[in-house]
Amino acid sequence: MEETYIVETHNLTKTYSGRNVVNNVNMHIKKGSIYGFVGENGSGKTTIMRLIMGLSIPSKGDYSLFGVDWKKSEIYKIRKNISAIVETPSLVVSMNAYDNLKYACYYCGIKDLSIIEPTLKKVGLDNVPKNKKVKNFSLGMRQRLGIAVLLLSSPKLLLLDEPMNGLDPEGIKEVRDIIYDLNKQGITILISSHILSELEKVATDWGFISHGNLLEEISSQELNDKCAKSIEVGYHDGNKLEEAIKKIGISNYKNSSNSSFRIFDDIKPLDLLNKLKSEGVEIEDINTSHGSVEEYYFDLVRNGGNNNE
Amino acid sequence: MSNVLKSSIFKLLRDRTFHVTLIVGGILAVLISLIYYIIDLSLSTQTNGPIHAMATGSNMLLNSVSPVQNFGIAIPINLINIIVAEFTYGTIRNKVIVGYRKTQVYFGLFIVGLIFSLTLAFFYVGFSVALGCIFGGFNPSGSYTSLVRNLSGAAIAEYIGMAICVYIFITSLALFFATVFRHVGGAITVNILVLIFFMILPIIFLATFSSDEEVRNAANAVKWFDPIFYQSITVNLALASLVAFDQDANFVAGIISPLIYAAIFFFLGMYIFAHRDLK
Numbered sequence: 001m002e003e004t005y006i007v008e009t010h011n012l013t014k015t016y017s018g019r020n021v022v023n024n025v026n027m028h029i030k031k032g033s034i035y036g037f038v039g040e041n042g043s044g045k046t047t048i049m050r051l052i053m054g055l056s057i058p059s060k061g062d063y064s065l066f067g068v069d070w071k072k073s074e075i076y077k078i079r080k081n082i083s084a085i086v087e088t089p090s091l092v093v094s095m096n097a098y099d100n101l102k103y104a105c106y107y108c109g110i111k112d113l114s115i116i117e118p119t120l121k122k123v124g125l126d127n128v129p130k131n132k133k134v135k136n137f138s139l140g141m142r143q144r145l146g147i148a149v150l151l152l153s154s155p156k157l158l159l160l161d162e163p164m165n166g167l168d169p170e171g172i173k174e175v176r177d178i179i180y181d182l183n184k185q186g187i188t189i190l191i192s193s194h195i196l197s198e199l200e201k202v203a204t205d206w207g208f209i210s211h212g213n214l215l216e217e218i219s220s221q222e223l224n225d226k227c228a229k230s231i232e233v234g235y236h237d238g239n240k241l242e243e244a245i246k247k248i249g250i251s252n253y254k255n256s257s258n259s260s261f262r263i264f265d266d267i268k269p270l271d272l273l274n275k276l277k278s279e280g281v282e283i284e285d286i287n288t289s290h291g292s293v294e295e296y297y298f299d300l301v302r303n304g305g306n307n308n309e
Numbered sequence: 310m311s312n313v314l315k316s317s318i319f320k321l322l323r324d325r326t327f328h329v330t331l332i333v334g335g336i337l338a339v340l341i342s343l344i345y346y347i348i349d350l351s352l353s354t355q356t357n358g359p360i361h362a363m364a365t366g367s368n369m370l371l372n373s374v375s376p377v378q379n380f381g382i383a384i385p386i387n388l389i390n391i392i393v394a395e396f397t398y399g400t401i402r403n404k405v406i407v408g409y410r411k412t413q414v415y416f417g418l419f420i421v422g423l424i425f426s427l428t429l430a431f432f433y434v435g436f437s438v439a440l441g442c443i444f445g446g447f448n449p450s451g452s453y454t455s456l457v458r459n460l461s462g463a464a465i466a467e468y469i470g471m472a473i474c475v476y477i478f479i480t481s482l483a484l485f486f487a488t489v490f491r492h493v494g495g496a497i498t499v500n501i502l503v504l505i506f507f508m509i510l511p512i513i514f515l516a517t518f519s520s521d522e523e524v525r526n527a528a529n530a531v532k533w534f535d536p537i538f539y540q541s542i543t544v545n546l547a548l549a550s551l552v553a554f555d556q557d558a559n560f561v562a563g564i565i566s567p568l569i570y571a572a573i574f575f576f577l578g579m580y581i582f583a584h585r586d587l588k
Contacts, residue, residue, distance in 0.1 A: 056586040079408030090399030106316035
């Protein structure tokens with residue numbers, strides 16, 4: 001069955017002063033996914049997001065939103081299903097939180113203003129004094145208000161560029177929970193963040209970008225498999241274990257400590273466990289040792305987009 | 310489109326710059342009328358009876374309605390501040406993200422700019438005229454305006470009509486430079502330079518030509534190219550009594566010229582806005 005893509009780009013390119021900051025990017029965001037977008041500063045993440053949002057015009061290539069080409073006039077109708085935060089939330093700093101949401105209601109065409117209070121409550125800003133202007137908000141409060149603006153319009157696609165910037169651990173968790181909840185409601189989310197450990201907790205799909213080139217798109221499942229770099233097997237009798245390892249055809253292993261071996265061959269932990277048991281080896285414990293997304297990304301950049309070797 | 314306008318008007322009414330400019334306008338009207346009143350008082354001491362030359366409703370009307378004199382200058386400056394803030398804080402991009410065409414957003418800014426300009430102008434003019442009337446009546450015999458201008462009801466209506474057209478031009482110009490520069494300093498500087506250029510254009514003609522006939526011909530030509538010709542203080546002071554204008558032709562030129570300039574800057578600004586990336 002053909003995959004439904006909410007966002008699809010075809011050789012998307014953006015050139016500034018003769019330099020391709022986004023270079024022939026072919027990106028695919030599946031319906032209902034949380035697409036973790038990872039890249040170094042200046043890699044082109046924000047530019048791609050801006051292109052998708054209609055803030056920038058592609059120099060070359062195309063993209064479609066909900067299956068509609070960006071050049072078609074229906075795209076303006078389609079964009080009503082999109083909300084976004086780019087770098088910092090776009091707020092009217094001279095107004096308070098309530099008025100900012102009221103302002104957003106007006107331009108989103110929302111007539112029922114009674115949704116403002118519950119939305120403020122949802123992001124934990126319901127107790128902020130009414131006379132406190134956004135210019136006096138902390139960065140974290142601004143991020144929360146930015147998310148509240150997003151929630152108003154019941155979008156189908158959310159584009160979040162560094163939404164956890166400046167948030168304290170509690171705030172990060174709240175944002176993560178909101179993202180998770182929204183995704184459960186069927187909202188597709190494209191999110192970039194430097195806090196990869198947080199992204200790992202929510203992303204269902206990943207896109208890795210460097211110097212304007214999309215290096216790889218991969219599902220979380222595939223990424224987990226690829227990141228599961230080794231299996232660590234604890235032993236009572238090291239010699240017996242090593243003999244068994246050789247016997248079952250494992251070639252890439254090493255005695256990592258006085259009590260465990262690390263297996264680097266492509267074998268599932270359960271298969272390995274069964275095989276070792278059948279050889280009569282007594283095993284203390286068995287763990288998969290994961291590489292981080294960060295390591296994976298750096299390896300990907302080093303290998304020019306190929307982490308299969 | 311109505312949603313864009315509704316949101317922009319809501320934002321404008323909450324904008325501190327709008328309220329501050331309104332207060333400044335009020336203070337300026339009081340100060341200017343007081344200064345004129347003091348001038349009239351000092352003139353009265355030199356004559357036998359009271360003099361109402363400056364502090365009159367009609368004089369305050371002609372002085373305050375001009376978009377390029379005193380408070381009129383403050384309007385585009387503050388308008389640029391408000392528009393540039395939309396770019397600085399990124400609030401303008403929210404509307405593009407949720408599906409408004411950039412042309413709609415630009416048109417919305419223009420309408421809000423007009424509301425800003427005309428509200429402030431009408432407030433300032435109305436308040437100034439009221440103060441002038443309190444001090445010296447509307448247009449008493451012997452007042453400055455009764456000497457140099459025809460102040461029939463139709464003439465006043467025409468003058469106000471021309472001033473509204475100039476406000477449309479000034480709004481379009483301020484929006485254009487705010488959109489092109491997206492920076493307060495640059496936009497205000499260039500905006501003022503352009504206005505000064507149009508203000509000194511009649512002086513250039515006065516300096517270039519020596520005979521009344523030559524000046525008259527030059528003025529009749531330049532009034533079609535200078536959108537603020539009739540609001541320029543140089544015209545009021547130097548040419549008004551010198552040049553025998555054809556009232557109807559003046560009115561047409563005073564309407565057409567600023568509207569053409571307004572349309573040029575509006576469509577040029579809209580084109581640039583639609584084709585440039587938003588940060």
